[in-house]
Each structure stands twice: as structure tokens, then as C-alpha cells.
Amino acid sequence: MRFVNDRTTNAFRPLIFKGRGTSSNEVGRFEHLTREQVDDGWGTLDEDLPPLRTEVTLDATRSIINYNESPDIPFDRSINAYRGCEHGCVYCFARPSHAYLGLSPGLDFESKLFVKPDAAALLRKELAHPKYRCAPIAMGTNTDPYQPIERQYRATRQILEVLAECKHPVTIVTKSALIERDLDILGPMAKLGLAHAAVSVTTLDRTLSRHLEPRAAAPQRRLETIARLTEAGVPTTVMTAPMIPALNDNEMEAILEAAHQSGARSAAYVLLRLPHELVGLFEEWLQLHVPLKAEHVMSLIRQSRGGKAYDSTFHKRMQGEGLFAQMLAQRFRLAVKRLGLQDRSRLDTTLFQPPRDNSLQMDLF
Template sequence: MSHDENNQSHVMLPPPSLKAHKGRGAVSNLQGRFEVHAREAYDDGWQREEEESTPWKTQVIDEVCKSILSRNASPDLPFGVSLNPYRGCEHGCIYCFARPTHSYLGLSPGMDFESKIFAKVNAPDMLRRELAKSGYVPESIALGVNTDAYQPCERDRKLTRRVLEVLQECHHPVGLITKSALIERDIDILAPMAAQRLAGVAITLTTLDPAIARTLEPRAAAPARRLRTIRTLTDAGIPVAVSVAPIIPFVTEPEIERLLAAVKDAGAVSAHYTVLRLPWEVAPLFHQWLEAHFPDRAQRVMNRVRDMRGGKDYDSNFATRMKGEGVWADLIRQRFKIAAERLGLTGQGSRFHTMDASQFVRPLVVPPLGARARVVISGQLDLF
């Protein structure tokens, strides 16, 4: 399927008057940073009201990936290997740090990111081939870090479940992070793995306010539903950490103590947090979101964000990008630490370093590299 198959995929600069789209996080289809030509929306008075409210339909596009495991050496991340079955995410979280990756596809980090989802259809087979390599050294894989592995299309595609089946077969440790209740579907896999110290789950919870959640992360599970998921996983014997992320001054920041108390009551064993990050195109997209949903406090929010980023919208320094710096960052750090210690939610919430990779066994069956995958990987066609 071509990226331009739908006219809505054309990147445009934001119109002068920004309006929220029901069920979507982004307010516009902001131009990606690699685009050479800019198209500017202009209201000539001829657009009908019904055209303005036309919903953006989600497209799920098959992708045959060339590789499946991503490695990083970032000192502020608790994992070195990750796997993402999907590119783009229908949850539509306006703050998502992965939005700028759609720019590499010639698509917008705005509406395109949450409406044009790429499903790596050969992910389970590619993982099996990777684990079968003689030089492969097992370490915990973070599943669904960039984009949620349990976003709505997973219900039909089941790529995440098939990946988990491979990891279970190979006794390979895995950590998952999600905002979706769909993870409950895979308790039959995760519970036995957790009992063998091979699986852990982190649930992201940004706010307890359903009204804020509907605009901030419109197609993710509601806050109350995520609390139920924490309880369900905990009762099944699966350790659950909570990621309070991102903390946004004057929007979600006032809830820190109440949110931690709620996740403790739901059964979480640990919690950690990050403050709002606005890399690349996420910054203007977030500005638009603020103006559309919180115009009364937009300037105050950005002033505090910049206080924590050395006067800028964002600073990618490994030492400060997750927690920020300055007086406001210190205040958030102290509040979170005091509340977490009082509730017994100590630690950073990562169980990657306590999982047991020594049980790993290589897969017995390795699928042949299919014709379609060979074309993508080698760049050559088969003769027969």
C-alpha cells in the first residue's frame, strides 16, 4: 500500500485555526522535518462544516521488516534490546517520543502517526531466526517500548502474542510496557513466564482524570481500566511496575500523590516516572494540543517545562532528559520519592536486571526465509 494512497497522508502545515479531532491526540498533520516542500492550509471560505469534521480513518499497513531487534547503549534506559511489532500507534498520545520516527517514512508525526500503522508481519519469524543464531547472547528484551505492542490492531493481528509464544518456547526473558487492557489476553503466557522469572510488566498511567486522558491519550485504556489491569495481572502472579509518564506541570503534576496511592491499592510493586519530553516535532504538536485543550494555562505549562530544560523546550542530555533539572524538577523528584517510599513503591520499576537469562534455549524450528522477505532483505528476486 502506498504512503500516498489516501489524500489525508499529504503533509500540511497547521491551519491558522486549530481544532481538536474527536478520538485523536494530534490537532494537525504537522509537516515532518525531512519534507522539502511545504503545503500550507488556507481557509478560502469554501470548505463546508461537514468536511472539517470528517474523521481520520486508521490504516494498518503490512510491512516486511529487515530486522526485528533494536539495540541501544543509552545510560538512562534499563534495557539494551527492544522489539516493536508496530510502527505508529493508534493510542494517539500527544506526548509520544516516537512520533518523529514517522518523518523517516515521509509521513507526518501528527495525525499520520496515529492513523497510519505499520504492522511488521514477519516479526515472530524474524525473532525466531535471530534467537537461533550461534552468536546470539540472551538478555531481557523490552517489548513495545517505542509504540504500544497492545494497541487496537493487535486484537486482530496478534503479532505481540506470537512474539511472546516464541520467547516462551525459548525461555527468553521479556519486559512489557503498555497502556492497554488487551495484555490480559496473554496472561496464559505471561503468568508461567513470570513464575520462572522470565516476564515482568509495566503499566503506564499518566492521569486519573478520564477527561484529561481522553484528550491526552485518546485511544488508550481509560485510567480506571488500567487500574483494573494492574489488579488482574497482580492476582495472576505477574509483577507489575507503574510508569508515571509523563509528568506535565499544571496538567498531570498535581496528581502525583493520589496516582501513586491508587496504583498501590491496585497491587503495583514499584513505580518510576519521567517528566514531559518534547523532541523534534513533538514540541510544536504539544504546543498545538495545549492551545486547543488548555488555552488558559498553555503559557504557564510551557514556562515550567522550559524551567526544567535549561530554558529550552527540550534537552536530549542523557543525564537530564528523563527527569529534567532545576527547582521544578527537584520539587517533582522529592514529591515522587516521598510518596513512593511512604507507600512502599520503591525502586525504578524495572525488573530487567532480576530476570533469569540462563534458562535460554535456542529455537528448535527456524522458518525458511520466504520469497517476499528475501526480496526485501537481499534486494534481489528469485530466479524461480
């Protein structure tokens, strides 16, 4: 963490980048060298840095569908059109993935982004493969498909256009109102049983949300998005995620109630996950924003993770274990039952049609 000298009090204060979730940029776990700032004698470390700009790099990936065999998630394939996420959610479990790029899971994750401009073309090619077998594709599993740069690059919309053309089922998780832009695609797909959306609502407290997820939509705006998705006929789940002990878990029932009133048909939750570098980043955030709660929050997290900050064991990583985790699960079950948030509709895979290759001659008849 970087500190600057506050000359009015002759004390040191942490440097917080406005609109960013983290305050440090420690190197990733695979790097052999670390960075350290040194004063050159001109007092440069006492100066505030300019606003941190978002940089976007084109990602020349050669495949777009990611497959997994995880037994505790309800899908076996996903698409991520972007690497990194400008929403800057401090708790994002995907932050450590930036280390694979030689970048920091801290500020780099939210300011050095990668877009896959050929995503739609790659998807068309993979769906056309003779051995491809249709199953729902999940979007938003690693980074938000509707983060701010989607307005410019439209990679998510182009992917949806291919999926709609092929009548291929899709699920989307987001915390952005930008998904409403694509209701002209998602609405008709939903009528065919091909689309399902999930909106993440972490807290109803605007101040807490601004600190936790600085560039995501405000809580009330997300509830409005749930309502508009529902009005368009898109089945929508509310994700009360992540639930952070002693910070936002007390809001679980209120979030579910508000989402139900907005039209949500089902619900899910995830206990805070802190893999790899995320532990240090989150502890740093606690000390900056809620120092009096920091020790208590981490204590409850460790109680729910077998004494560690995180346990990646399948079937435990999402909900945890121990008394606190059991209580949270029981509260969720009771609230979901009371509100009727138990829709179990399935997506239709029987309508899938491989994309046409426009480079070929007309079909024989």
C-alpha cells in the same frame, strides 16, 4: 492547524478530529516541501472533514531486535511490532519517528500505522543465531504493543509465544487492558522469572485522559489491569508518565497510591519529553484544550530543560533539571518509600534455550 467557519457565530473554530490526539498534520523535519490547503472557490475549507480512518501497511522489515547503548535506560535491546500508535497520545515522544517514513508526526502517526507481520519468524531466526547472548527484551519502548490493531494482527502475542518457548525474559510497557488477553503466556513466564509488566497511568482524571490519550484505556481500567496482572503473578510497575508540569504533576502521589492498592510492586516516572516536532504539536494541544494554562506549562517545562523545550542529554532527558524537576524527584522518592514501591526483582537469563529449527532433521542421539 486547520480552522473551519462556524456559521452560527460567524467565527472560526479549530477543527478537532474526534478520537484523535492532534489536530494538525504538518510534514516531518526531513521533507523539503510543505502542504497548504487552498479554497477552490466552493467553500470546501468550511466543511467538516469525514472521520479520519486508520490505515495499516505491512512493514517488510528484515530484522526485529533493536539494540542500543544508551547509558540511562535499563535495557540494551527492544522489539517494536508496530510503527505509529492508534492510542493517539499527544505527548508521545515517539511521534517524531514517523518523520523517518516521510510521514507527519501529527495525525499520520496515529492514523497511518505499520505492522511487522513476520516479527515472530524474524525473532526466532535472530534468537537462533550462534552469537546471540540472552538479555531481557523490552517491548513497548516506542509504540504500544497492545494498541487496538493488535486485536487483529496479534503480532505481540506471536512474539510472546516465541519468547515463552525459548524461556527468554521480557518486559512490557503498555497503557492497554489488552495485555490481559496474554496472561496465559505471561503468567507461566513470570513464575519462572521471565516476565515483568509496566502499566502507564498518566492521570486519574477521565476528562483529561480523554483529551491527552483519546484511544487508550480509561484510568480506572488501567488500575484494574494492574490488579489482574498482579493476581496472575506478573510483577507490575506503575509508570506515572509523563509528568506534565501544572497539568497532571499534582496527581503523582494519588496515582502511586491507587496503583499500590491495585497491587503494583514498583514505580517509575518520566518528565514530559518534547523532541523535534512534538514541541509544536504539544503547544498546539495546550492552546486548544487548556489555553489559560498553556504559557505556565511551557514556562515550567523550559525551566526544567535548561531554558529549552527539550534537552536530550543522557541522564537529564528523563527527569530534567532545575528546581521544579528536583521537587518532582523528591516527591516521587518520598511517595515510593512510604508506599513500599521498591521491588527490585530481576529477570532470569539462565533458562534461555535457542529455538529449535523445525526444518532440520531430528537431533542425533
